[in-house]
Structure formats: structure tokens, C-alpha cells
Amino acid sequence: KKAIRRNGEPLRNPPNTLPLVGNGIQFLQPRWNLLSWFDRCQRQFGYETLALTVPTLPPGVLIHDPQNLDYVFKHEGLFTKGNFVKTRSWDLFGNGIINADGDFWKLQRKAGLSFLNTANLRVLTDVALPQYLSESVKELQSTKPNQVVDLQDIFHEITTKLMGKMAYNMEMHFSSPFSSSFDHASGCTAQRFQNPLYPLTELFFGRKFRKSVSIVKKFGLEIVSRAMEDQKAFQDEDGSKTTSFSSSSSASDKLDQISGSLIQSLLSAIPDSPSTVADAALTYLSAGRDTTGQALTWTFYLLLSHPEVLSKIRSEVDSVLSQQQQPLSSEDLPPRPGCCPSHLPSSPQSQCPTPSQSFTKPYDSTPQSPLKSAKPKQNSVLVWCLWAMQRSKLTWGKDADEFNPGRFLDSETGRLAHKSAAEFPVFYGGARTCLGRRMAEGIAVQVIPAVAYLFDFERGWGKGERRSGSSLTLPMGGGCLFL
Numbered sequence: 351k352k353a354i355r356r357n358g359e360p361l362r363n364p365p366n367t368l369p370l371v372g373n374g375i376q377f378l379q380p381r382w383n384l385l386s387w388f389d390r391c392q393r394q395f396g397y398e399t400l401a402l403t404v405p406t407l408p409p410g411v412l413i414h415d416p417q418n419l420d421y422v423f424k425h426e427g428l429f430t431k432g433n434f435v436k437t438r439s440w441d442l443f444g445n446g447i448i449n450a451d452g453d454f455w456k457l458q459r460k461a462g463l464s465f466l467n468t469a470n471l472r473v474l475t476d477v478a479l480p481q482y483l484s485e486s487v488k489e490l491q492s493t494k495p496n497q498v499v500d501l502q503d504i505f506h507e508i509t510t511k512l513m514g515k516m517a518y519n520m521e522m523h524f525s526s527p528f529s530s531s532f533d534h535a536s537g538c539t540a541q542r543f544q545n546p547l548y549p550l551t552e553l554f555f556g557r558k559f560r561k562s563v564s565i566v567k568k569f570g571l572e573i574v575s576r577a578m579e580d581q582k583a584f585q586d587e588d589g590s591k592t593t594s595f596s597s598s599s600s601a602s603d604k605l606d607q608i609s610g611s612l613i614q615s616l617l618s619a620i621p622d623s624p625s626t627v628a629d630a631a632l633t634y635l636s637a638g639r640d641t642t643g644q645a646l647t648w649t650f651y652l653l654l655s656h657p658e659v660l661s662k663i664r665s666e667v668d669s670v671l672s673q674q675q676q677p678l679s680s681e682d683l684p685p686r687p688g689c690c691p692s693h694l695p696s697s698p699q700s701q702c703p704t705p706s707q708s709f710t711k712p713y714d715s716t717p718q719s720p721l722k723s724a725k726p727k728q729n730s731v732l733v734w735c736l737w738a739m740q741r742s743k744l745t746w747g748k749d750a751d752e753f754n755p756g757r758f759l760d761s762e763t764g765r766l767a768h769k770s771a772a773e774f775p776v777f778y779g780g781a782r783t784c785l786g787r788r789m790a791e792g793i794a795v796q797v798i799p800a801v802a803y804l805f806d807f808e809r810g811w812g813k814g815e816r817r818s819g820s821s822l823t824l825p826m827g828g829g830c831l832f833l
């Protein structure tokens with residue numbers, strides 16, 4: 351294929367590019383190896399834009415420079431999700447927001463914005479999360495000494511209940527058959543981005559994938575039909591459901607009043623296609639539940655490997671509690687009003703995200719996309735790897751490989767330092783920036799101090815690093831086991 355050029359010169363190839371198969375072998379490797387290879391590329395070539403070639407796929411452009419990413423975020427119209435992304439994730443997400451462009455994307459984004467408004471987020475942080483967090487805390491407290499606990503499951507259970515109740519007015523649990531089918535389907539969908547021969551592979555080995563997708567789709571339609579019943583019951587009553595609370599509304603009233611607000615907004619925005627509403631609902635469920643549960647999991651993994659940071663969090667909790675003169679111990683649970691770990695004011699250390707969320711981001715681009723250092727052709731695929739970018743010494747300094755949450759704090763004020771979306775693209779950027787960032791952060795600043803303060807953990811998996819499992823998000827393969 352004709353090379354992609356910059357100033358008349360072809361873009362260089364990354365290490366290990368072979369004459370015929372290009373980078374095909376790297377893409378066929380397990381995800382962890384592919385992430386490490388992207389990391390090697392940025393370590394060797396810095397911010398240089400590189401050409402990726404994988405047989406049968408459109409030409410790829412690999413960027414690491416935040417200025418290039420900034421250009422992409424600011425010129426969303428030039429970079430569409432395109433067929434490369436859509437064909438691969440269609441079976442699972444159909445027309446869901448992650449796959450949608452144009453008016454269809456706008457409709458779903460608007461529905462999401464109205465769900466994630468400030469009043470609803472307050473109900474999340476003041477009512478729903480304290481309730482679900484304290485249920486999980488009790489579950490953890492009821493474990494026997496030395497019993498192995500998978501924190502990833504615990505965190506997923508909290509986020510599943512939250513999304514289930516608030517977005518869909520349904521009681522959902524992480525242990526339901528839907529969850530395991532979704533995980534399997536998500537893993538196979540992620541594989542499609544790496545394996546150019548996936549149609550052939552799935553022809554022979556895709557039975558479980560097809561079955562998982564059908565369970566997931568059935569569950570999506572169940573969410574919609576439950577929501578339609580709710581809508582009907584509500585119209586039959588007096589149609590007066592409102593999200594403005596009177597001062598006398600009890601906590602559970604407040605939660606009930608907003609429950610199901612996302613699915614109801616989606617139903618109103620797309621009234622005549624239940625299957626599309628189901629796609630949208632499933633996409634939101636994955637966006638809200640898996641990402642946050644997994645970010646918490648990796649955070650605890652890092653905290654347990656860095657006890658000095660863990661003890662800073664505990665001291666912050668101590669100092670906040672001593673100011674409030676409300677000692678916190680496990681006896682304080684079940685929570686009393688005003689004395690619940692999940693009511694703790696946010697702690698700066700807990701607010702520091704970890705630069706380790708990642709996945710590759712392929713986009714089709716149009717001919718007019720003059721990235722700072724290269725001009726990708728139409729239908730080329732633009733790739734950036736957060737895993738690699740968040741380890742760049744050019745962006746994060748010499749200690750980029752260290753776990754140092756303090757780097758996210760302003761050294762003078764002690765408050766969160768500003769990082770641009772292009773430098774810290776964990777929540778994406780520009781017009782398509784993550785809608786749930788405030789929700790995720792609201793969850794993190796309650797869950798991290800509460801769990802860190804109330805429990806002592808020891809690794810439950812012997813030696814070695816934990817690695818990412820195959821998925822569209824970043825689960826910890828094998829779970830995050832603690833004693």
C-alpha cells in the first residue's frame with residue numbers, strides 16, 4: 351500500500367515491523383503484549399507519529415504527541431467512528447452512543463446529560479452510593495479472617511446496583527447471567543480490533559460469543575419493556591413524577607423519584623425503536639458500570655503495592671474525622687447519618703487518578719485532517735494508546751513510571767492540578783468527552799477512603815503482576831484477590 355507521508359517523507363514504522371505482515375503479529379498477541387509494544391514504541395520514538403500496517407486492514411497512524419490528540423479532540427467533525435469501529439462493535443452495541451455519529455449521537459448524549467445532571471448526582475452521592483457502599487462494607491466485614499475476596503467483584507457490584515437503580519429503575523447484580531455474558535461478548539469484541547481474521551475465527555469458534563450477545567440483547571429488551579411498564583404505570587397515576595424535591599422528601603423518596611431517569615429520557619428521545627433504546631441502554635450500562643468498578647480495582651491494586659500512599663489516605667481520613675470529632679470505626683456501620691465513611695468529604699489523595707487506564711482508539715479520518723505531524727488519508731485508522739501515552743517521560747517527567755498520585759496535586763495549594771484532556775485523555779476529550787466523569791469521581795472519593803480506612807488487605811495471588819483481561823474496558827484479569 352502507498353505509504354502515509356509527512357513533508358514528503360514516509361512515516362517511519364515502529365519496531366518489529368516485518369516486510370510482508372507489517373505489525374500483524376503484534377496485533378495477534380494477547381492484549382497485554384500489545385499494550386507493552388505500544389509502550390515500547392513511545393519509549394523509542396517519543397512523540398513521533400508512526401505508520402502501522404496490518405494486512406487486510408486500512409493503513410494506521412499511531413500518535414503519542416498530546417498536541418496531535420488535542421487536534422483530534424478539537425476537530426471531532428473530521429474524525430468519525432467510521433466503519434472500522436462500527437463493524438467490530440456492532441453486534442454488541444448496535445446504535446449505542448459509543449458507536450453513533452451525527453443526530454443519533456446527539457439524541458443519546460442529550461439523554462445522558464439530563465440523567466447526569468447536578469441534582470441526580472447529588473442523589474447518587476448522598477443517598478444511593480452510601481446505601482450500596484455500606485451494603486458492600488457489611489459484606490466485607492462478614493468475611494472470615496484469611497478469606498479470599500475479589501475486590502473487583504465488590505466494586506462491580508456497587509456500580510451495577512447504582513446504574514441499575516438510578517438509570518433503569520431495576521435491581522441489578524453483578525453476579526447475574528447478563529454480566530458474565532456481557533464480559534464474554536466484550537472480550538470477543540475487543541479481540542476483533544486485534545485480529546483481522548476475526549470473521550473466519552468466529553465462524554468456527556464464535557458459538558459462545560453469539561450466545562452471549564443474544565443473552566445481552568435479550569436483557570437490553572427486558573430493560574426497555576420494564577421501562578415502558580413504568581411509563582404506563584406513571585401515566586395511569588397522575589403524571590406528576592418530578593425531579594424537584596421538596597425539603598421533606600425522604601432519602602429513599604429522592605432516590606425513587608429519579609430512578610429510571612436515563613431509560614425514560616432515552617425512550618422519549620427514540621420513541622419508535624425499542625431495539626435502539628436497548629442498544630443505548632446497554633452501552634450506558636457498560637460505560638458507567640465497568641469503567642468505574644475497574645478503575646477502583648486498579649487503584650486498590652496500586653495502593654496495596656504502595657503502602658506509603660495508602661497510609662496518607664488513612665491519615666487524611668483521620669484528620670477529616672478529627673475535625674468533625676466523629677471517630678470512625680467498623681462499629682459505626684451500619685451508617686448513622688453524618689457518620690458514615692461514605693459521607694466523608696473528598697480526600698485529595700483519593701481524587702488522584704492513576705495514569706494506567708488504557709485502550710487503543712481507532713478512528714477513520716478524512717483527507718483534511720492535518721495532524722500536527724502527519725496527514726492521514728481517508729479511511730486510515732488513527733490509533734492512540736493511553737497505556738503508552740500515560741507512561742511518556744516527555745509528558746509526565748522522568749518519574750513517569752513511578753506511582754505518584756502527588757503529581758496530580760498542585761504543590762502550592764494541595765488541590766487537584768489541571769491537566770488538559772490531551773495530556774490526560776483517560777476520559778477522552780472534546781465534544782465526545784466522557785459524560786460520566788463527575789459520577790465516576792463522585793464514586794471514587796467515597797469508596798476509596800471508606801474501603802482504605804476500614805480494611806486491611808493482603809495480596810491473595812502470590813507473586814507477579816496482575817494484567818488486564820481482554821475487554822473493551824480494562825478489567826483486571828483473574829480479579830483483584832485480597833485476603
Ligand code: HEM
Binds near residue numbers: 459638781
Ligand atoms: C473511571 C471511569 C470512567 C472512565 C475511565 C471513562 C472513560 C471514557 C472514555 C475513554 C470514553 C470515550 C469512549 C469512546 O468514544 O470510545 C467515554 C465515553 C463515555 N462515557 Fe465514560 N468513563 C468512565 C465512567 C463513566 C460513567 C460513570 C458514565 C456514566 C454513565 C460514563 C458515560 C460515558 C458515555 C455516555 C460516553 C460516550 C460519550 C460520547 O460518545 O459522547 N462514563 N468514557
